[in-house]
Amino acid sequence: MSFTDKVKNEAEELTGKAKQAVGRATDNESLVAKGEAQETAAQAKKAGEHVKDAGKDVRDAFS
Template sequence: MGLGDKIKNKAQEVSGKIKEGVGDATDNEDLQAEGVKDQAAASAKQAGEHVKDAAKDVKDDLNK
């Protein structure tokens, strides 16, 4: 996973947590749900990147 991707994913996750918190504090269910959705999307992207990293590591190990 590239550093840029890691930063973007973490920023999306943090943004989601903020939206969720503000939504909870203001009783705004739409904003709270949007925050949860953003966090889930960031987590899915991070999981995909981890799979790609693991596959690259296996490939590199086989080529040694």
Template sequence: MSFTDKAKAKAQEMTGLAKERIGDATDNERMRAEGASEQTAARARQAGQNVKEAGRDVRGSFKK
């Protein structure tokens, strides 16, 4: 995962957190759910990339 992709995923996660908190403060269930969904999507993307990087690391250790 490139630095740009990591930054985009983190920005999406922070946007989701902000939406969720605004939804809590204004008692807006739709915004709260939308924020939680964005956070989940960003975390899933980050987790997938971490697994991919770990696989590359394991594969690289066998090539030495």
């Protein structure tokens, strides 16, 4: 995973957490849900990148 991808995913995750916090503070369930979805999407992207990196490591080990 490139550094840029890591920063983008982390920023997206933090944005989702911020949306959740604002939604809870303002009693806006829709914003909370959007924040949760955004955070989950960022975590899924990070997990996918970790799997891809692990696959590259395995490939390199057998090369």
